[in-house]
Amino acid sequence: MSHPATPEIFVNHRLNSDPDIVALTGYRHYAIFVPKVGGELPFVVYARKNSSGEDNLQRGPVGLPQTHLQISSWSEDPEEARRLGDLVRKVLDGRPGVVGDATIVDIRLVSEADDFVEPQGAGAQLPLAYEVRQLYQVRWQQ
Amino acid sequence: MAVSSQGLTFTFGGTTLSVTNVSVNETQDLIDATDLGVAQNSRRIYVGGFASDAEVTIEYFGDLLTSGTSGALVIAGPIAYTGTATISSSSVSASVGDLVRGSATFRVV
Numbered sequence: 237m238s239h240p241a242t243p244e245i246f247v248n249h250r251l252n253s254d255p256d257i258v259a260l261t262g263y264r265h266y267a268i269f270v271p272k273v274g275g276e277l278p279f280v281v282y283a284r285k286n287s288s289g290e291d292n293l294q295r296g297p298v299g300l301p302q303t304h305l306q307i308s309s310w311s312e313d314p315e316e317a318r319r320l321g322d323l324v325r326k327v328l329d330g331r332p333g334v335v336g337d338a339t340i341v342d343i344r345l346v347s348e349a350d351d352f353v354e355p356q357g358a359g360a361q362l363p364l365a366y367e368v369r370q371l372y373q374v375r376w377q378q
Numbered sequence: 379m380a381v382s383s384q385g386l387t388f389t390f391g392g393t394t395l396s397v398t399n400v401s402v403n404e405t406q407d408l409i410d411a412t413d414l415g416v417a418q419n420s421r422r423i424y425v426g427g428f429a430s431d432a433e434v435t436i437e438y439f440g441d442l443l444t445s446g447t448s449g450a451l452v453i454a455g456p457i458a459y460t461g462t463a464t465i466s467s468s469s470v471s472a473s474v475g476d477l478v479r480g481s482a483t484f485r486v487v
Binding site for chain 1: 384386396398399400438455477
């Protein structure tokens with residue numbers, strides 16, 4: 237069975253295919269949210285921030301929509317979060333390709349930031365977590 | 379009544395282009411026929427019916443159109459316009475993260 241044509245499938249496949257990333261995350265690459273069970277650090281979470289497309293006058297959308305994907309690399313160790321973020325950039329930035337029916341014609345890093353979360357209240361028993369948050373511009377064949 | 383631009387098709391030389399903007403401009407030469415008999419503070423008098431120009435400009439997704447190429451130009455949909463045209467100028471641009479975009483100007487005979 238072929239994969240659905242989405243940039244998320246492409247990203248997940250790229251992350252799962254890199255042995256250095258998998259060695260850190262153990263395939264914990266999640267779309268949108270982290271499951272309550274099994275979502276131990278470190279992991280990678282990806283989600284769409286927005287999508288837009290180009291139209292022509294004849295029939296509207298011309299294909300090749302542009303999606304901004306936020307990809308966050310999380311770890312209890314800031315150095316490990318940084319290393320994971322660098323590995324993610326290495327397999328995605330400027331590395332278009334085809335996975336199943338998903339054709340990515342352009343993918344590039346447009347911004348990157350470090351952050352952290354210090355759990356409060358009910359989550360106070362959770363560890364301090366560090367994030368390397370990257371935003372990618374993806375143009376893909378719908 | 380307002381009419382949506384959507385649904386317009388643009389064809390040149392039998393090829394339909396993926397246009398995003400179409401402008402049709404027609405001009406008519408007028409001769410200033412004002413003479414000394416014109417009343418004080420009245421408007422100048424112009425006489426038309428001389429040479430006219432028709433120009434069509436487009437923006438589109440796609441590669442460069444070759445200047446000097448002639449063919450049948452057909453606009454259909456919310457604007458209806460036809461004629462035999464020659465490309466008088468054209469350009470194409472590509473930039474990071476964007477689609478290839480072209481623009482062209484046609485002189486219609």
